[in-house]
Amino acid sequence: MIRFRCLGINSVVPIHESCILDNIIFRNYAFKSDLKIKWNRPEKIPCYKPEKSGDLKGFPKLDKKQVLLEFRDSKELQSADENVKKLFTLEFAPKKYTNRIFYNDIVEKVKRHEYDRTSIEAKIAKWTGVIRAQQEHLDKFPRNLRLKVILKELIEKRKKHLRHLRRWDYKKFEWLIENLDIVYKPEPTESYVISRKDSLRKLTDKYCEGIKEDRLNLYKLKLESEHPAFLAEKISCLKFIRDEQIACGTEVTVTDDEINEVQKQLDDLKKKNEELNKQNENE
Amino acid sequence: MTNMVLPAATKVHMLIGQCVPCIKQGASKFKIKRLELDSNLNMFFPKHEVVYAHDPEKICKTGDYVIIEKLPEKLTRLITHKVKEVLYPLGDVTDPITGKKVVVGSFRDHIENVSKAYGEKKTAFKYEKAPKRGWQENKKDFTHVETYIKYHEDGSNDPTAV
Structure with a gap:
């Protein structure tokens, strides 16, 4: 027991x-x-991971045959030898040049005009590019603590600016997070350190609530199944009271309308149940 | 210690409150800020009270400032008011003098004019084409719900857990 x-x-x-x-x-x-x-204690996720920063996309795979950003408009390069051209592609350049192209592409998606570098959407887009590039780098070199700190600060800075943008211009905020694939979650209302005792208390509360809800639902179903019988009994009782009052010659308190109303309720309920049964059979 | 005690917010006929996240269907939750005088310090201190208002169409979104009116009778144990009007929607500021839309310190028109002068991009954000607020709810924007620190790993992917 x-x-x-x-x-x-x-x-x-x-x-x-x-x-x-x-x-x-x-x-x-x-x-x-x-x-x-x-x-089960939830596993600790480092602050720089995309799960925490809210980035739904990572650093994309860029075409390595692209010419470096700085030499795209160079006329000399266009008329140069094939081997020279090859030297000016991403394949032969350090990683920072690939990153630069990625930052440029991501800002290009949201900026207002050709020379826009300072609008809030362009800034957030650039920080998003940096975050995604550095997240990839930190995955390879997790002991780079200096970068970890920089990245954490940058993620928090972006979140702060998104929070402000939401308050200033909600429509733009929604458009921006959709375009940049960022999930925005507000700060938790309660701040606490996860402990076994506290978590178990919460889980027990949840369990008890579940039991309460299940029992209430069962009781509701039971009452609903008894409803037609109850209405039928109510009609017979009302009819009996009315007949008795007429027979005894006392004041008649039960009207025909009252009985008809209950009858209507019963008919409606029967119809509804029949429809539900039909639906269940079809399924 | 306060000597002057405010009457409960629920007893006042009409109130202005800020909408806060609430999962109840057909009702919204409001935070009402009122100032209470501390007679010892002779200073006012903000005091927040929570009121639930009937809002069947959910016209209030989190962060909006709304006028709420007291119902003649309580709808439920919690719901005592109804929503009358959304005064200030969050993130959609209107200048009261000119009636133009404002973003922080500048008009939206001015910002658009600057972009046009430099040559506006086709991919840039346009207010006329933007859908109504709330289209990212439950997708990428989770400000309409309360979040909590994840305390148990049960395999489910709860978006409100941080």
């Missing part, structure tokens, strides 16, 4: 029989809850 004991306002803990002696409940150091709740 499992008995429940209330601890505090919201928590209920089932108790082993061994803990109950002559109706006195005691708890000792070996006290164990009998509920089938298992707590």
